[in-house]
Amino acid sequence: MSLVTKNAPDFTAQAVMADNSFEELTLSSYRGKYVILFFYPLDFTFVCPTEIIAFDKHLAELEKLDCQVIGVSVDSQFSHLAWRNMPVDKGGIGNIRYPLVADITKKVSKEYKVLLKDGVALRGLFLIDKEGIVRHEVINDLGLGRSVEEALRVLKALRHLEEYGEVCPADWHEGEDAMKPTAEGVAHYLAEHAS
Numbered sequence: 001m002s003l004v005t006k007n008a009p010d011f012t013a014q015a016v017m018a019d020n021s022f023e024e025l026t027l028s029s030y031r032g033k034y035v036i037l038f039f040y041p042l043d044f045t046f047v048c049p050t051e052i053i054a055f056d057k058h059l060a061e062l063e064k065l066d067c068q069v070i071g072v073s074v075d076s077q078f079s080h081l082a083w084r085n086m087p088v089d090k091g092g093i094g095n096i097r098y099p100l101v102a103d104i105t106k107k108v109s110k111e112y113k114v115l116l117k118d119g120v121a122l123r124g125l126f127l128i129d130k131e132g133i134v135r136h137e138v139i140n141d142l143g144l145g146r147s148v149e150e151a152l153r154v155l156k157a158l159r160h161l162e163e164y165g166e167v168c169p170a171d172w173h174e175g176e177d178a179m180k181p182t183a184e185g186v187a188h189y190l191a192e193h194a195s
Contacts, residue, residue, distance in 0.1 A: 001113060003134040008037070008126065009111035015070075015099040016080040025070070025099055028132060034067040034158075035128040036151055039114045039121040043075040043083040047145045049093050051123070054148045056096040065155055066130075069098040074109060074120055077102040114139060127154055129162075169193075 003009075008027060015025035027035070038055070040048040055062075055069050062069055073080075080100040086092025101108065109115035114124035125146055127136035136154045140146055157168035166178035169189060179189040 002137060003112065003126065004137055006134055008035075008128045008132050008134050009108070010132075011101075011108045011111065013101050013103060013105075013108060014077040015101045016077050016084060017099050018095075018097045020081060020084065020095075022077050022081075023099075025101055027070075027128075030068050030070075031132055032130050034065065034130060034155060035126075036062065036067055036069045036155070037072065037112075037126045037128060038070070038146070039072045039109060039112065039124040041120040041123070041142055042073055043079045044091065047123075047143060048073075049083075049088075049091065051145055051148070052093045052096060052100075053088070056093075056098065058148050058152060059097050061152065062155070065152075065159065067155055070101060071098065072101040072103050072108055072121070074103050074106050074115075076104050125151060127151065127158065129158065 010028045012024055012026040015023055017023050040051060042048065052071055059069060080102060083093055084095060088094045103109050106115055106119065109121040112124055112126065114121045116122060122142065123140040123146055125138050126134050129135050135158050138146065153173060156174045157172055160166060160168055160178055167181045168178050172178060177189065179185045
């Protein structure tokens with residue numbers, strides 16, 4: 001059921017953009033960039049603003065890695081705009097600098113297999129490569145916030161794999177040793193790092 005290694009389902013939907021305008025957003029228009037596409041249950045809820053604001057705080061670093069962040073929920077674009085215009089100290093999200101997609105038909109959430117029977121999406125996160133292929137996904141239950149640091153770590157690992165052809169071991173971070181994808185490569189890595 002995972003989308004990893006498959007083409008990311010394309011979609012076109014209304015979105016609130018960084019400048020508060022409404023635009024039709026088409027996922028495939030971001031080909032040639034990495035995309036972190038994340039789903040959250042609803043506007044004006046509890047864990048959701050912490051994640052949305054956390055992605056915004058890391059946006060400059062993500063953009064340096066040629067990555068576009070896109071948030072999605074089953075709310076309307078009008079609800080997204082109202083939430084953006086609500087002050088953070090009142091439970092709003094403020095002027096975040098990436099698009100929020102309005103999935104009021106719930107079609108996008110269904111295609112990404114995150115829609116619950118009660119009509120809201122689980123906390124799905126999908127890392128899509130420059131060719132439009134899903135390379136990583138993580139799905140959390142409603143009360144469990146995601147780690148933006150982990151999303152960044154996986155994006156950096158994917159970029160390392162693509163650039164150097166080396167696979168990234170458990171808990172790998174940028175600048176650390178990776179492995180040649182061979183029996184000799186893993187043996188060498190383990191000999192250096194197993195203790």
